[in-house]
Amino acid sequence: MPTPIQPKVLPSTPSATNPALMIADLLDSGVRLAGDNPIVYRDQKRLSYREFQTRVHQLAHLLSAQGVKAGDVVAVLDWDSHRYLECFFAIPMIGAVLHTVNVRLAPDQILYTMDHAEDVFVIVHEEFLPLMEPLAEKLPRVQKYLLCQEAPQAVNTPLPLAGEYEALLAQQPTHYPFQRFDENAVATLFYTTGTTGLPKGVYFTHRQLVLHTLTEANMLQMPGIELMNRDKVYMPITPMFHVHAWGVPYTATLMGAKQVYPGRYEPEMLVKLLLTEKVDFSHCVPTLLNMVVGAEAIQSGKISLKGWKVLIGGSALPQGLAQKAWDLGIDTRSAYGMSETCPLLTAAILPPDIDQADFEVQKPWRCKTGIAVPLVDLQIVSESGEPQPHDGVSVGEVRVRAPWLTQAYYKEAERSEELWQDGWLHTGDVATIDERGFVQIRDRIKDVIKTGGEWLSSLELENMISQYPGIAEVAVVGVADSRWGERPVALVVASDPTNPPEAEGIRQHLQQFVDAGKINKWAIPETLLMVNEIPKTSVGKLNKKQIRQELA
């Protein structure tokens, strides 16, 4: 251990202040920069930033009047909306904790998360009343439910309602005396579902969210990436319940960008909003982009999304998909992170010597996981914890440090210590890092395929297969094999089911990569199954656990 150094720390004059980092400051910034810029909800509501700010004050009054106080946990069950954005601010700004409930989980998992989080007040969209009603008696801590409706109408529900969101909001004073408090107070809480066990709660403080927002803003404006600024239009297609839609609503608000919230993700509404609101920038998982680029109206050219920029994360962006999007004028980039990391860790910011105008040259770089963003310390390590060289070949587990990583799983001492070992957060992902610091996630540790003693990256194989014509989607998993330990199996969805690609053609296409020394010949799957659909998780990723179970 080196001897600790003694840097100079000077006293502050008694009258000096050193303000805590507060989520409230993000909102003030947006209003100052662009008070008239709109926040749009479907084709139903438009608010200026100034009006939005007033509504945040009113929501704070509403919650306080209902007895919600600092330290309480408030659950939200809604699709992406201006209301949700109001909750992103008002709930933490009064010192309470925003629990964004993953409404796509099974009811018993939702019940588990709401009970475990100790929710005391619930903001619920009318669509989720049938889900919530049978659960309510098992959630005795919840005192009241605040109902969100698309249009006022009478409801018949046994839930103890506080009233309707819009109606109650309108009655509130327009200024709330928000206080500054400890920046390490918890602001948000949500649950991540791993491949095993019960959902785990992760939580983030005001300080963490502010630092994450500032860094994300910096990343989104970097030269060559330039995805968002005050004058761009933003629409999320990663649900707000999932890692705060990657924190981008906070970042868009900081910048004062026009924001468009699509409600429930319905293809027609999404496309309508993309066109009528002239959306410049969105983010989503690859499967969602795949759905958009495969839509008949887009394929036939009836609808053009030219100029739309999409940040892809949550899973690897296959080069085949990046190409299909590019052919339609859609610009894609990758970023990497996880629920536990707030999420941002890396982004595909192109190195300066890569031709900024040549897509062919850029394509592999755009699809790599990217370089660690400012303030993120990222290493790949061997099983014994030895850092691996940055040679683009050596693989190791990704471990990270950054000022915005969940400090524990909520009320889970043992799993928290598994996540954090030796002062590093262990991601459970294996990756390579090249000489330039570009990270390439090769697999989840659990998804790596071990065949004949060799290690095979399912993501790499998916990327290669995706580049064969006529393939809409592909998933590769390992299945047990008595001779080789495991063999890869590929599930393929054809772009045109009446004219699916030949398995032999795909194998020949893979042979090129074998000949080029990129994979060895054992990587070519004997089993290529043409399927109509690939199972997805609650956030739209390829559900490899389910695929493996079904194949077994």
Ligand code: AMP
């Ligand atoms: P979640 O916590 O549900 O957001 O999932 C996080 C996991 O998604 C990470 O640990 C990675 O395995 C995977 N992931 C996220 N972004 C990427 C990416 N750009 N490329 C490959 N895998 C990714």
